[in-house]
Amino acid sequence: MISKTRLIGAVEIGTSKVTVLVGELTRGRTLNIVGFGSCPARGVIKGAVVDYKEASACTHSALQAAEEGAGAPVDAVYLAQTGAHLEGFYNEASVNVNAADNCVGALDIDTACRLAMAKELPAGRAVVHHIRRPFRLDGRLVPDPEHLVGQRLEVGYWTVHGSEAKIGDHIHVITGFNLRVDELILSSLAAGTMVTTPEERQHGVLVLDVGCGTTDYVLYHDGVAYQTGVVPVGGDHFTNDLGLGLRLTRPQAEKLKLRYGSAMSRSRDKHDKVWLNGDYSVGDRQFPRQSIEQITAGRARELFEVVRAKLGAAFVPEQTPVGVVLTGGAAKMPGMDEAAGKVFGVSGRLGEPASWVADELRDPGFSTPLGLLYFGLNSQAERQPAARRSGGLFGSLKRILAAS
Amino acid sequence: MSLSATIPPPSRSWKDIRQGVNPRAMSREGHRRRMVAGLKFAAVCALVLGGAAAAIEVFLTWESNPARLKDPGQSIPLRQVIFSTDGVLDRPWLNQTLALSKRASLMNLDLAVLESRLLASGQVQAVVLRRRFADNSLAVTVQERTPVARLMVQGKGDSPRLRLAARDGMVYEGVGYEPAVLERLPWLAGVQLRHSATHGFEPIAEMERTADLLRAAQAMVPELFAGWQVVSLARFASDQEILVRSTLIPEIVFDVRDEFPRQLARLDYIVDFLRSKGAPPLQRIDLALGGQVPVELQETAPLRPARASPRETASQPKPRRDF
Numbered sequence: 001m002i003s004k005t006r007l008i009g010a011v012e013i014g015t016s017k018v019t020v021l022v023g024e025l026t027r028g029r030t031l032n033i034v035g036f037g038s039c040p041a042r043g044v045i046k047g048a049v050v051d052y053k054e055a056s057a058c059t060h061s062a063l064q065a066a067e068e069g070a071g072a073p074v075d076a077v078y079l080a081q082t083g084a085h086l087e088g089f090y091n092e093a094s095v096n097v098n099a100a101d102n103c104v105g106a107l108d109i110d111t112a113c114r115l116a117m118a119k120e121l122p123a124g125r126a127v128v129h130h131i132r133r134p135f136r137l138d139g140r141l142v143p144d145p146e147h148l149v150g151q152r153l154e155v156g157y158w159t160v161h162g163s164e165a166k167i168g169d170h171i172h173v174i175t176g177f178n179l180r181v182d183e184l185i186l187s188s189l190a191a192g193t194m195v196t197t198p199e200e201r202q203h204g205v206l207v208l209d210v211g212c213g214t215t216d217y218v219l220y221h222d223g224v225a226y227q228t229g230v231v232p233v234g235g236d237h238f239t240n241d242l243g244l245g246l247r248l249t250r251p252q253a254e255k256l257k258l259r260y261g262s263a264m265s266r267s268r269d270k271h272d273k274v275w276l277n278g279d280y281s282v283g284d285r286q287f288p289r290q291s292i293e294q295i296t297a298g299r300a301r302e303l304f305e306v307v308r309a310k311l312g313a314a315f316v317p318e319q320t321p322v323g324v325v326l327t328g329g330a331a332k333m334p335g336m337d338e339a340a341g342k343v344f345g346v347s348g349r350l351g352e353p354a355s356w357v358a359d360e361l362r363d364p365g366f367s368t369p370l371g372l373l374y375f376g377l378n379s380q381a382e383r384q385p386a387a388r389r390s391g392g393l394f395g396s397l398k399r400i401l402a403a404s
Numbered sequence: 405m406s407l408s409a410t411i412p413p414p415s416r417s418w419k420d421i422r423q424g425v426n427p428r429a430m431s432r433e434g435h436r437r438r439m440v441a442g443l444k445f446a447a448v449c450a451l452v453l454g455g456a457a458a459a460i461e462v463f464l465t466w467e468s469n470p471a472r473l474k475d476p477g478q479s480i481p482l483r484q485v486i487f488s489t490d491g492v493l494d495r496p497w498l499n500q501t502l503a504l505s506k507r508a509s510l511m512n513l514d515l516a517v518l519e520s521r522l523l524a525s526g527q528v529q530a531v532v533l534r535r536r537f538a539d540n541s542l543a544v545t546v547q548e549r550t551p552v553a554r555l556m557v558q559g560k561g562d563s564p565r566l567r568l569a570a571r572d573g574m575v576y577e578g579v580g581y582e583p584a585v586l587e588r589l590p591w592l593a594g595v596q597l598r599h600s601a602t603h604g605f606e607p608i609a610e611m612e613r614t615a616d617l618l619r620a621a622q623a624m625v626p627e628l629f630a631g632w633q634v635v636s637l638a639r640f641a642s643d644q645e646i647l648v649r650s651t652l653i654p655e656i657v658f659d660v661r662d663e664f665p666r667q668l669a670r671l672d673y674i675v676d677f678l679r680s681k682g683a684p685p686l687q688r689i690d691l692a693l694g695g696q697v698p699v700e701l702q703e704t705a706p707l708r709p710a711r712a713s714p715r716e717t718a719s720q721p722k723p724r725r726d727f
Contacts, residue, residue, distance in 0.1 A: 052429065060431045073437070081418075114414070121415045128418055161415070168421045175425040178437035184418045 007034070009063060009074040009179070010372035012187065013049070013170060014082075015213030015236065016329065017041050018059045019366065020066040022074055023373040031373055033361065035070030037062040046213040046232045047083035047187075049169040060177045076182040077174050078372040080190055081128055082214050084232035085163040091119045092133075092156030104137065104145045108153055116157045126167055129160040129186055131225045141222065160186055160228055183372075188216035188228050190371030193378075195327045195351025195364075198223060205322035206315065207351065208307065208340065209368065210330040212236050217307050219314060227314045233303050235330030238296050245295045246287055252276060256292055257333070263300035264335030265293040300336060304343035315344070323347035327367040480510045483540040491548025492580035493527065498544065501525060510540050522546065526576025526604060527568075549574055551581070552615040553635060555592040557605075571615040573607030588630075590618065594638025594647070610640045613660050617646055620664040625672050628652065645692050652686070659692035667691040674699060 010021045022035030039062040043054030067073055093115035098108050117130050134141045137150035145153055171181050192207035201220040209216040215231045238261060243253035260274050273286040308315060323346040326336050331350060341348030353362055353370060361370060430438065465472050487498050501521055504513075515533045522531045522544070530547040551568035555575070558564040568578040569592055578586065592614075598606040614635060621629040631651035639645040640660065648656040652675070658667055670691060678686065678701075688700040 056429075056431055060433050064433055117414055119415065126416050126418045126421060127414075159415075162418075164416070164418075164421060167418050171418075171421055171423060172425050172429065175423045176430045177434045178430065178441060180423055 006075045007070060007072055008182070008373060009066060009077045010080075010369040011059065011063070011077050011174065012080040012368045012372070013044055013047075013055065013059055013173065014041055014211055014368075015044055015047060015234065016211070017365075018044075018062045019369050020059075020062045021361075021366070021369040021373060022066045022070040024070075025373075025377065029377075031377055033358065033370075033373075035066040035068075036361075037064065037066030037069065039065070044213075046234075047211075047230070048085065048166050049173060052169065052173070055169075056173050056176050059173050063177055063179070074179060077179050078183040078185060078375075079170060079174060079181045080187045080368050080372055081162065081167065081170060081184050082187040082211070082216050082230055083162065083166055084214065084230055085166045086128065086160060086186070086228075086230045087162070088158055088160045088228050089119070090156055090158050090227075092116055092154060094152055094154040097151055097153060102149045102151055104148050104150060104153055106146060109135075109146060109155075112153050112155045113157075116155050117159070119159065121161050124164050125161045126164040127159060127161050128167070128184055129158075129189065129228075131158040131160070131189075131228070132156075133158065133224055133226065134222050158225065158227060185372050185375050186216070186218075186228055187211075187368050188218040188230070189225060190369075190375050191216065191327050191351075191367040192218040192220065192225065192325075192371070193375045194353050194367045194371035195325050196220065196322070197354075200322045200325075203322050204320040206311075206320055206324045206344065206346075208304075208324060208326050208328070208331070210234060210303070210326060210328040210336070212329060215303060215307065215328070215330075217311070219311060219320070221319060227311060229307070229310050231303065231306050231310065233299075233306060234328075235333075237303070238299050238330065238333070241295050241299050242292065246291065248276075256287065257296065260289055260292045261296040261333050262293045262335045263297055263333050263339035265290070265297040266335070267293050296333065297335070297339065300333070300339045301343060304340050308343060317345040320344075320346055323349065325349060325351040327351040327364045329365045331364055480537075480540055482508045482510050482513065482542060484542075486536070486541055486543045487546070488544070489546040489548060491527070491546070491550075492582075493546060493548060494580055497579055502544075510535055510537070510542070513542060518544075525579070526574055527579055529570075529572075529574075549576065551578060551586075551589055552611070552618050553592040554578075554586060554589045555595065557597060567605075569608060569611055571612060573609060573611035575605040575608065577604075590632045590648075591634045592637070593634050594636040594640070608637075610637050610660075614640075614646060617658055617660075617664045621668055624665060624668045628672065628675065643692070653689055654686075655688040657688075657690040657692045659694075662692070662694070670697055 004027050006025045008023045008025050010023060012019045018039045018041050020035075020037040021033055024032040024034045026032070039058040041055070042058050043049060043051030049055045063074065093112055095108055095112045095115065097104050099105055112135075113132065121127065133156045134143055135145045136142070136154040137145045137148055138152055142148060167184065171184070174181050188207065188209050191209040192201075196205050196207060202223040204221050206217065206219050211234045213232065213234045213236050215234055217229050217231070218225050219227045235257075239250060239253045239257050242248060242257055242261070243250055246253070246256070248256065256276065267290040270288055270290055272289045274289050274292070275284060275286055277284040324337070324340040324344050326340055326348065327350070330336075337348035337350055339348075351364065351367065353367060357370060427435070427438075482504070485498065485502070485504070487495055502518055503521070513535070515535075519531055519533055522528050527548055528546050529549045532545040534543040534545075536543055549570035549572070552571050553569045555567050555569060556564045557567045557575070565577070566586075567575050568586075568589070569575050575597060595608055597608070600606045614637060618629075618635070621632065628650065632648055633651060634649040636647040636649070639647060644660045646658040646660055648658065650656065656671065658664065671689060674689060674697065675686070678699075683701060685702045686699060687702045688698075690698045
């Protein structure tokens with residue numbers, strides 16, 4: 001007999017830290033967060049595992065802490081996937097409605113979906129997500145075409161794929177803890193689901209998850225993810241730029257970024273200076289605030305411009321009325337929302353999780369693991385609408401007869 | 405060719421990536437978890453295999469010997485037999501009657517058979533047999549019959565044997581009674597016994613009324629009752645009379661349709677009256693004529709032993725007085 005309650009671990013192996021949330025999933029409907037674990041990441045660069053032992057050690061440490069918090073072992077893991085190796089493409093297919101009365105049947109939908117998903121990938125690539133866009137029946141958008149009358153059914157899928165080796169590295173870090181990965185979910189989708197409402201996704205919104213090593217983005221239209229992507233630029237680059245520009249070590253640059261970094265250059269006074277440490281210690285010195293802001297703002301603008309360039313024609317400001325929603329640890333830098341708004345030509349804001357999320361988990365850094373649990377909870381139905389089963393008594397009888 | 409046949413197979417998914425990992429690549433905690441999971445799996449396997457083996461064993465037993473399944477406590481040995489009675493029967497009699505083997509188990513006992521063995525003695529009126537699982541013992545509670553008369557039984561070619569008659573008419577071989585107790589019981593005469601398939605003889609139908617007479621006499625006229633030697637039912641069916649022969653009066657006739665206490669009161673009065681008048685010993689009193697009580701007195705010799713037959717007594721000339 002299958003247990004009605006499962007403990008799911010949502011794991012995000014990020015560039016700066018590994019975060020684990022343990023969710024108690026009851027009857028596949030109710031979710032309670034019962035455990036939390038975190039550990040500074042090691043052996044991970046730009047979302048990719050480069051040192052298996054180091055990455056395993058810190059991930060397992062976070063998992064162990066989360067299990068101790070939950071008071072029970074985790075049954076399975078929902079794993080976030082990010083990294084520059086992830087790519088996506090759009091493929092669509094159309095079929096003529098088979099029935100004589102032009103009534104769309106389950107077979108038509110199934111055929112169209114399978115055709116749209118059937119595009120061969122290069123060797124060494126594996127599909128992470130097939131994200132279906134709304135159906136079109138004779139050119140009109142329909143969420144569910146079954147039993148509607150029409151002649152031509154079209155459907156498209158945004159397929160996200162990545163390097164099989166790099167995905168395998170992530171998975172093996174988890175299986176090294178003797179756990180199984182039940183769901184592999186794109187970080188941007190997880191975070192996007194968490195910081196936007198279904199209505200916002202229906203109207204059109206762009207979500208940017210600015211992490212330490214990468215920035216994940218997802219563009220929503222008509223309630224579905226139209227386009228996703230990963231830019232290998234994140235908060236680390238701001239630090240790096242400050243270190244190079246001001247001739248600082250990495251820790252010093254990180255400290256200045258966190259204290260005085262801004263995505264908008266607001267300071268006009270060249271003589272406005274800030275101390276590196278502020279404790280008059282040996283080596284403590286002053287830097288013009290304007291210089292710091294110019295460096296960080298320049299990098300922020302560049303980051304957003306890269307994202308916009310990657311989105312290309314898919315991003316139309318008029319079709320994105322909700323604007324840009326920022327999340328992730330680096331999104332906490334002052335002015336990021338304003339800078340994003342300027343670059344994309346729409347309003348920008350910091351994303352906030354849903355009201356049911358506890359106060360201690362409302363930090364943007366938890367958007368992805370929270371979204372993993374939330375997305376994983378609802379993913380099955382969203383991903384395969386065509387593979388429906390006929391319900392009721394006759395459905396059961398048909399299945400029994402078909403099986404015999 | 406259908407359209408679905410032309411659809412190429414789906415691309416390789418992340419789910420196709422093997423999730424196994426080289427044990428050497430596992431962390432210490434991973435190893436520990438794997439060991440715990442292995443132990444759990446082994447425990448579940450053992451449980452399932454054990455359950456399956458038990459199910460097969462039950463099935464095979466069901467096929468070969470279903471009775472064994474209905475007798476789950478067969479292996480519990482019987483430790484002791486707890487005996488209680490309201491009469492005179494003792495443990496040796498019980499052991500002999502039950503005839504239990506030394507290796508008898510509690511659940512193997514057929515209580516119905518044991519009950520029938522006990523009831524076959526006739527002295528046992530009712531019996532309750534109970535298995536006591538707390539101490540693996542068998543509790544036997546016996547309710548015995550009380551004898552009201554004794555009689556000698558002799559079959560063809562057999563020597564006469566003493567038997568007892570209870571109030572319900574049951575004739576049985578008395579076990580464990582003191583000889584003095586038996587000697588106080590009157591002899592029963594004028595009865596034709598019929599063999600029974602179960603308890604030796606068919607119950608005597610007239611015994612209940614006879615027992616009423618004897619009990620009333622014992623209670624009301626104990627001195628007279630002490631001399632009662634024979635109670636004859638020879639005229640019970642034909643004349644509704646019970647004849648009693650005692651050491652004091654050779655023949656007393658009681659009417660079974662009338663109340664015995666009244667008849668006994670008359671008897672007691674007559675005997676006292678005649679004694680007070682210095683009358684000769686009584687030969688016969690007939691209490692079966694309602695208000696009239698014919699009394700025959702012995703003329704000469706003192707009262708002869710009660711063994712003299714009523715017929716002989718009746719042939720002698722007797723003075724007759726009515727009260």
